Amino acid sequence: MTNIVDEYLKPGVNKGLFYGGTFRSPASDDIIEVYNPATAEVFTTVPCANVSDVARGVSAARAGFDEWSQLDPIDRARHLRRFAVIIEQNIPKLALLETTVTGRSIREMRAQMARIPEWIEYFAGIAMGLEGESNLVKGGYVTMTHYEPLGPVALLTPWNHPILILVKKMAAALAAGNTCVIKPSELAPCSPIVLAALATEAGLPDGAVNVVTGGPQTGAALCGAEDIHYIDLTGGTATGRKVAAQAGQRLIRTTMELGGKTPIVVCEDADLEAAIAGTLFAAFVASGQTCVSGARFIVHDSIYDRFTKGLAARADAITIGDPMADETQMGPVISKTSQDRCASMIARAKADGAVQIAGHSDPDLKAPFDKGFYVRPTVFKDVSPDQELFLEEVFGPVISITPYKDEEEALALANTGTFGLGVSIWSRDIARAHRLSLGVRGGVVWLNDHHRNDPRSVWGGLRDSGFGKENGWDALKAYMTKKSVVVRTAPGHDDWFAGSTRYG
Ligand code: NAD
Numbered sequence: 001m002t003n004i005v006d007e008y009l010k011p012g013v014n015k016g017l018f019y020g021g022t023f024r025s026p027a028s029d030d031i032i033e034v035y036n037p038a039t040a041e042v043f044t045t046v047p048c049a050n051v052s053d054v055a056r057g058v059s060a061a062r063a064g065f066d067e068w069s070q071l072d073p074i075d076r077a078r079h080l081r082r083f084a085v086i087i088e089q090n091i092p093k094l095a096l097l098e099t100t101v102t103g104r105s106i107r108e109m110r111a112q113m114a115r116i117p118e119w120i121e122y123f124a125g126i127a128m129g130l131e132g133e134s135n136l137v138k139g140g141y142v143t144m145t146h147y148e149p150l151g152p153v154a155l156l157t158p159w160n161h162p163i164l165i166l167v168k169k170m171a172a173a174l175a176a177g178n179t180c181v182i183k184p185s186e187l188a189p190c191s192p193i194v195l196a197a198l199a200t201e202a203g204l205p206d207g208a209v210n211v212v213t214g215g216p217q218t219g220a221a222l223c224g225a226e227d228i229h230y231i232d233l234t235g236g237t238a239t240g241r242k243v244a245a246q247a248g249q250r251l252i253r254t255t256m257e258l259g260g261k262t263p264i265v266v267c268e269d270a271d272l273e274a275a276i277a278g279t280l281f282a283a284f285v286a287s288g289q290t291c292v293s294g295a296r297f298i299v300h301d302s303i304y305d306r307f308t309k310g311l312a313a314r315a316d317a318i319t320i321g322d323p324m325a326d327e328t329q330m331g332p333v334i335s336k337t338s339q340d341r342c343a344s345m346i347a348r349a350k351a352d353g354a355v356q357i358a359g360h361s362d363p364d365l366k367a368p369f370d371k372g373f374y375v376r377p378t379v380f381k382d383v384s385p386d387q388e389l390f391l392e393e394v395f396g397p398v399i400s401i402t403p404y405k406d407e408e409e410a411l412a413l414a415n416t417g418t419f420g421l422g423v424s425i426w427s428r429d430i431a432r433a434h435r436l437s438l439g440v441r442g443g444v445v446w447l448n449d450h451h452r453n454d455p456r457s458v459w460g461g462l463r464d465s466g467f468g469k470e471n472g473w474d475a476l477k478a479y480m481t482k483k484s485v486v487v488r489t490a491p492g493h494d495d496w497f498a499g500s501t502r503y504g
Contacts, residue, residue, distance in 0.1 A: 004197040005093040008190050009100070014045045017053055017213065018196045019181070020060035021206025027052045032186050032215065037103035037332040038323050039368040046189045049212035054221040057181050057212045061152035062227050064179040064207020069149045073127045073177075080124035080175060083202035084117035087167075090198065091116070094191060096324075098163060101188045103331040103373070104286055105323045112164055119167045122455035123175035126476055139502065140490025147480040149177030151229035154222045156243065157192065158235050159185035159334055160289045160395075165257075166192050168459075168470045169232045170209065176479035178230070179208050183222050186215040187334055223247065230479060233257065234291075236393075237419075237464045255468030255478060257460060259393045260291045260421030263414040264450070265404075265436060266307060267427035268300040274448070275426040276310045282424060282450035284318060284377045287333050288397035291465075292422030294450055296383070296390050297401040298413045304403045308381045311401070312358040315377040320363055332373040333396050339373040342396035346378055349389040354380040354400065385416045393419070407432070411439040421461035424450040 007013050014031070015023040026047035036043040049057070068076070087094070094116075095109040102109075132145040155169045162184060173180050184192035192211050199209040212218055216239070223231055223246045233243050234257040247254045264282060266275050282294030299307050323331030333339050350356060359378030375396050383390050383400035390400050404410040414423060414436075423442035427433040433447045443461040446452060453459065453471075460469040469475050494500040 003090070004201075005090050005097060005194050008044075008194050009093065009097055012044050014047065015193075017047055017049055017057065017211065018193050019057040019207070019210035019212070020063065021200045023197075024056070026050075032189070032213065034101060034187070034189060035335065036100055037334050038372040040336070040371040040373060041368070043100060044190065046186075046193070046213040048214040049218045049221075050214075051221045054181075054212050054218060054225055057210045058152055058222070058225045058227050060207040061179040061181050061210050062207070064205050064210070065149075065151055067205040068174070068179055068208050069177040071177075073130070073175075076175065076177065077124035077128050079202060079204050080120050080171070083199055083204060084120040084124075086198050086202045087120070087195070088117045094163060094194070097191050097194065098188075099323050099331070101190050102159060102162065102334060103323050105328045105331045107326060107328070108285060112161065116163055116167050119171040119455045123171040123476060126473060127175035130476065132482075140488065142487045142489055144485045144487065146483045146485065147176075147477070148483055149480055151178060152227055153178045153180055153230040153232065153479065154225075154228045155180050155182045156219050156222070156231065156233040156235060157182065157184050159188035160286060160291075162188040162191045163195065165234050166195065168475070169234075169255075170195075172470070172475040173230075173232070173479050174204070174208065176476055178479055180210065181222055181225075181228065182209070182211045183219045184211065184213060186213070189213045219243070220246065224250075228252065230254070232468075237466075240466055253478070255460070255470070255475075256466030257291065257468070257470060258421075258464065258466035259395075260419045260461060260465050261295050261391065261393050261417055262292050262422040262424070262442075263440070264294040264297045265410050265414055265423070265425045265440075266297065266299045266303070267410075267425070267429070267432060267436075268302045269428045269432070270303070270426040271428060271448075272303065272306060272310065276307065276314060278448070278450055279424070279426065280311060280314045280318075283399045284315065284330060284397050285451065287330055287375070288377075288399070289333060289338075289395050290451070292444065292451060293395075294424060295394065295399055297399060298404050298410050299401055300410075301403040301405055308357060308379075308401055312379050315358040315379050318377050320374055320376065321365055322369055330377065330397065333375050334373065336373055338396055339375055342375045342378075342394060342398055345389060345392070345394050346398055349380050349383070349387065349398075349400070352387045352389070354383045354387060354389060357381050359398075385413055391417045407436065411436065415439075415441045418464040419461070420463040421465035422446070422450075
C-alpha cells in the first residue's frame with residue numbers, strides 16, 4: 001500500500017505546507033528547489049512560507065496545544081508509541097528519502113533510521129515518570145511543584161541528519177506536552193514534512209506537529225511569532241547568534257546546538273588498528289558533515305608516522321559513488337556551495353604549508369554522478385594550530401593531523417579555538433584517558449570511540465558550539481516550566497496591616 005513517504009519519494013511532488021493536521025496551500029507561489037546532491041539535479045520543490053503562512057502554522061499549533069497539553073502523560077505516551085511504530089514500519093522508505101535529498105549513503109541511513117523510534121519511545125516513557133515534589137516548610141506551609149509545558153515551540157533543523165535531529169527535539173517537546181512548528185533546512189525539507197503527516201496518521205491531534213518550509217527568512221518569521229515559547233535550533237554558529245539575539249529580545253528560552261571542530265587525541269599507548277578504524281569513522285561518516293566529525297587529529301609523535309600512513313591509506317580506499325548503491329561507503333556533500341568551500345579550504349591548507357597525504361585525485365565517477373557534489377576524503381598532516389584548517393569548521397571530508405609531545409601539549413592543542421562540542425580520546429591507559437577527558441573542553445567526550453549517541457546520553461556544547469542539551473531528562477525538562485504552589489496549613493490567618501509580624 002502506498003503512503004505519504006512513497007508520494008514524497010517521487011520527483012517533483014509538492015503537496016504544500018503541513019499544519020493543523022493536513023496539507024495547506026501556501027500564501028504565495030514562492031518555491032525552493034531541493035537538489036539530489038549525487039547528481040546535482042533538482043529532485044523536487046517545496047513552498048517558501050511567508051509571514052502569514054507562519055502565523056497560520058503557529059495558530060494551528062496553539063489549537064493543537066489546547067488539546068495535547070490537556071492529555072495525561074500516560075495518554076500522550078500511548079499516542080507517541082503509535083507514532084514510533086508507524087516510523088518503524090516506514091524505515092526502509094524513509095532511508096531512501098533521506099539518501100535522495102542528503103546524498104548520505106543508503107547503508108548509513110538504514111543504520112541511522114533503525115534507531116529513530118528509540119527517541120520517541122524513550123521520551124514518551126520518561127515523561128510518564130516525571131514527578132513533582134512536595135515539602136513541608138517553615139511556618140506551616142506545604143510547597144508543591146508541578147511541571148507544565150510551555151506552549152507551541154519552534155524547532156529549527158539542519159540538513160545533515162534531517163530526521164534524527166528533528167526527532168531528538170520533537171520527541172522531547174511533544175512528550176513534555178508542547179506542540180511544534182518545524183522549520184526544516186531548505187536543503188533537505190522532505191522527510192520532516194512526511195514525519196508530520198505520519199504523526200497525524202498515528203492519531204496525534206491536528207496541530208501537534210506542523211511544518212513551515214522555507215529559508216532563513218521563514219525561520220526568522222517563526223522565531224518572531226508571538227505565540228512561540230521556546231526555540232530549539234541546530235545549525236551553524238552564525239545562525240545561532242542571530243536566533244539567540246531574537247529570542248533574547250522576546251525573553252524566550254532556547255537550545256543552541258551549533259558548530260564544532262572536534263579534536264581527536266591519539267595517545268602513544270592507543271590500540272593503533274582500533275584507533276585508525278574508529279577515527280576513520282569519526283572523520284568520514286556522513287562525508288564529514290556532522291557537528292562532531294573528527295576534524296583535527298592530535299597524535300603523539302612516537303606513533304605519528306605509523307598513524308598518519310595508516311589513516312591516509314584507509315581514507316584513500318573509501319569507496320565513493322552512487323549513495324543508493326549498497327557498496328558505496330561515502331556519498332557527496334550536500335551542495336555546490338559546500339563542495340566549493342571544501343575546495344577552497346584545501347587550496348588554502350596547501351598554501352599554508354600543510355602536507356596533503358590523502359585525497360589527491362578528483363573523483364572519477366560516471367554519469368549522472370560526474371555532476372554530483374563529491375569531495376574525496378582528504379587528509380593533511382603537519383598542520384599547525386594557527387592555520388585555518390586547524391581552527392575553522394569545514395563541514396566536509398577534509399581533516400588535519402598535528403603531532404604532540406606530552407599531555408600538556410595535547411590538551412593545549414585540543415582546547416585551541418572557540419568551539420566546545422565533541423572530543424574523542426584514544427588510549428589503553430584508563431587513568432590517562434580519564435585525566436585527558438577532564439582537561440578537554442567539550443560537551444561530549446568519547447573514550448576509544450566516536451559519534452555514539454543514545455536518547456539517555458546528554459548531548460550539547462559550550463562556547464561557540466552553543467548551550468542547552470538534547471537527550472535525557474535535561475532535554476525533557478528544558479521543554480517545561482516548574483511551577484511552585486504554596487499551601488497554607490498554619491491555623492487562622494495573618495493580618496499584616498493590623499499588626500501581624502509574620503513575614504516571608
Ligand atoms: P544553518 O545555520 O545554515 O541552518 C540551520 C537552520 O536554521 C535551517 O533550518 C535554516 O534555514 C535556519 N536559519 C538560518 N538562518 C536563520 C535565521 N536568521 N533565523 C531563523 N532560522 C534560520 O545550518 P546548516 O547548514 O543547515 O547545518 C550545518 C551546521 O549545523 C554546522 O555548523 C553544524 O556543525 C551544525 N550542527 C550542529 C549540531 C549539534 O548537535 N551541535 C548537529 C548538526 C549540525
